[in-house]
Amino acid sequence: MFVMSIWGTSLSLSSRSLAIALVLCVTLLYISYSFNACLLASISRSLQQSNLRNLLSLTSTPRNESSSNSSSSNDSATPASNPSNNSSNTTNRSISSVPAAVGIANSSDGSPKYQLLRQPGLRPSRHLPDTLIIGVKKSGTRALLEFIRLHPDVRAAGSEVHFFDRHYQRGLRWYRHHMPYTIEGQITMEKTPSYFVTKEVPQRVYHMNTATKLLIVVRDPVTRAISDYTQAASKKADMKRFEQLAFVNGSYSVVDTTWGPVKIGVYSRYLERWLLYFPLSQLLFISGERLIMDPAYEIGRVQDFLGLKRVVTEKHFYFNATKGFPCLFKSEARSTPHCLGKTKGRNHPHIDPSAIERLREFYRPFNNKFYQLTGINFAWA
Structure with a gap:
């Protein structure tokens, strides 16, 4: 009987110990599970925050843009045949399409902003221009800029910067700051028509980059002069008649070559300056007349x-009979059909046919010289 009592007590203690051990095991498992779950959640949050910081750093303005020499005092002439004077802004960048992973939006100044970059190494930055539209005023430079910037590999400054003719003393760093953000493989472009006729500009562009490509839109100089006058007259109600300004003493016998609209049309004089620094192979001449009639061709x-794939084609244009000017089905800034501004396609005032004929006679030798320099006959009357 005593033995049975001891045995029962032993069984009772063993059951209790087993229960306690089981409770302890369950408690330990629960604590271990909770700890691991918290640890995993913490790691996951850290990774998400790290990815977000990386994404934000990609879309922010680069802090350390490469600086360049802003000095503009070196004005010694250097012939175009010397290729050794290379700029600090290297332009030998391969041309490729913008990856589909890049999201682009337009800012208030017309330059693109990169909202999302999923591929490493595609961080946007500002560069000095590879290509300049240097003129000629009232020949179609704005149309050329708006048409070519439809290409995804072309990014252009939204407005005329006038660096080489008005702000050269500010230096190349200031100039770069006015350029749009680009990624590797894209071309940076700027348009200021007065560059073509400003004496100091060819040398200054050469000092920036000897490999700069130059786009020059030209137009019948008589028609260009009338267009130039029309724009000026639209801003000044009491402006004299065209014939009074284009000729000396009101007589058609002597052309006033000091008057801007007439002076600009002597293209050969300005082109000779550019050819002192740049070979003809770096200049492309675009017909202003053909840019209107057949924009896709030009x-x-x-x-x-520019070494670009032909992306901009006839499908991007339609002709507006009212304005007499090509318009766009879509552009970099707008996805709906639209034409250029109201200042494009203005109706010219009536000009005395005798005055027009005298101006054509005046320009004829200069036009022939221009044809010889370019190797292109633009067939201006």
């Missing part, structure tokens, strides 16, 4: 000249 030539 833009195709521009794309070839």
